[in-house]
Amino acid sequence: MRDTDLQRVRALPLFSGVSSDVFRRLTGGAFLQRFPAGTTLLLEGDRVDFLYVLLDGTVELQGAWKDRETTLAVLRPVSTFILAAVVLDADGLMSARTLQRSEIFMLSGEVIRRTMKEDSDFAFAVSQELAGCYRGLVRSIKSQKLRTGVERLANYLITQRIRQGAEDKITLQYEKRVLAALLGMTPENLSRAFASLASHGVTVRGPTVTFSRLEALERLARPSPLIDNHMPPQNRITSKGESERWASEVARAVGYAH
Amino acid sequence: MRDTDLQRVRALPLFSGVSSDVFRRLTGGAFLQRFPAGTTLLLEGDRVDFLYVLLDGTVELQGAWKDRETTLAVLRPVSTFILAAVVLDADGLMSARTLQRSEIFMLSGEVIRRTMKEDSDFAFAVSQELAGCYRGLVRSIKSQKLRTGVERLANYLITQRIRQGAEDKITLQYEKRVLAALLGMTPENLSRAFASLASHGVTVRGPTVTFSRLEALERLARPSPLIDNHMPPQNRITSKGESERWASEVARAVGYAH
DNA sequence: CCTGCACCTTGACGAACATCAATCGATCAA
DNA sequence: TTGATCGATTGATGTTCGTCAAGGTGCAGG
Secondary structure, eight states, X not given: OOHHHHXXXXXXXXXXXXXXXXXXXXXXXXXXXXXXXXOEEEXXXXXXXXXXXXXXXXXXXXXXXXXXXXXXXXXXSSEEEOHHHHHHTOBOSSEEEESSOEEEEEEEHHHHHHHHHHOHHHHHHHHHHHHHHHHHHHHHHHXXXXXXXXXXHHHHHHHHHHHTTSOSEEEOSSOHHHHHHHTTSOHHHXXXXXXXXXXXTEEEETTEEEESOHHHHHHHHOOOTTTOOOOOTTSOXXXXXXXXXXXXXXXXXXXXXX | OOHHHHHHHHHSHHHHTSOHHHHHHHTTTOEEEEEOTTOEEEOTTSBOOEEEEEEESOEEEEEEETTEEEEEEEEOSSEEEOHHHHHHTOBOXXXXXXXXXXXXXXXXXXXXXXXXHHOHHHHXXXXXXXXXXXXXXXXXXHHHHHSOHHHHHHHHHHHHHHHTTSOSEEEOXXXXXXXXXXXXXXXXXXXXXXXXXXGGTEEEEXXXXXXXXXXXXXXXXXXXXXXXXXXXXXXXXXXXXXXXXXXXXXHHHHTOOO
């Protein structure tokens, strides 16, 4: 494992607060592993023995029932996943699958739990990370239950636009079928949703989306800081906890009215 | 505040592991408050200064957007809520409203955070609670995205039946309009969903629901341990963390196959 | 170059769901 | 008791969404 990889793990808010000594203990038995695209890292219901840290590539978290399946999240580096199952020493509720060739750092769940009980700084950092993940899911459920498919897409595009630098053009980071599952619709309906956004100045050509009438798009989308986290990319932070803290700060500064 | 109330707070998994000294510090500036039915305790977007512990009554957590609103959870004693916002010192993403006259114990968020940084046992307990809440939301999203309205209702009924003692009759714990919002549908559609379950042996009379052909209902509902947490009531545990640990143990013992 | 394949798109249709309006039943105060 | 109110239900109707089938497009391999 390269030293720069370990630096990137160290820089995560989850680990940046702990002492070098504790960090060495946490990563003692850990290892880096490479997976090709399309590999199932973890099947829902499997026991979870490791905390995963995605260092390179893309990972999809999905759930299935009967013959249906859906995507709960798509992760990009640097992200941790299945932390909740590790903390509770429980089985995973989601499957994890690589969408691209990926590098993943794996830390022993047992060591994580033991270290949490010994080091309150680390346990606090885990709590902050989990709280951030929790709030991400709250946003996701609200989006799913309160918005139609077109509205979810419109807000997704606005959020991506900000994350990609607030230009009038963005690139979709993964296949449209994956995006459809993430937004809770079929690929067919995603196509139709894009088509209906054309009248709001949205043009799609392959994976690039351009906006010509942002005002019209926002009037339809009505983004809300209580659903959409519009943290821009310059904040080089890669944790749900930190991004939630950012969102709260902004909401207070702006004085968001209900 | 009665001493028995404090005992009930102390018995929560969130607090049961800490020393008496730390518990005294946590509850030092805390106080008990009574609210009538229909009181809004917290509006989404408000800053959260307290951790709430519901000791008596019923509380609904809801979210709104444009002119729509939905229910994310209905809490019964003894439950904590808005822990995630407290940990991150962030604004709440959900509104909290009493459905019945309620007694609520309120602990200073600042003290919670400070104690977490000092006491790793408490910080670990917070992590376990948050991890349990997180997994509850994962279950909720999967149910919402993978199931139809009738399927969600059928599984809700089966879960309630187990929680209420596995008899052939249950009592709905709150108004049907609230249940409808929780299940992600309109009251009208909930009525129709109940009507369509009649052919599966489900009879509704006011708030009581009786099951005459459980086999037929389960064939339709297809409950899954990866979505539905069927923890029975005899486990007198009142935390999401503990109930998730229970669910995992059972899934392993049964050897759930995908 | 063609062929096959994967991904996306489009159209047609039906299922699931929301909305609007009317009605019924239970509760409660006058 | 009467009238009013609230919650639940039912029917009619339209929207949203999923499913099935048929193209279309880009790309890799023969």
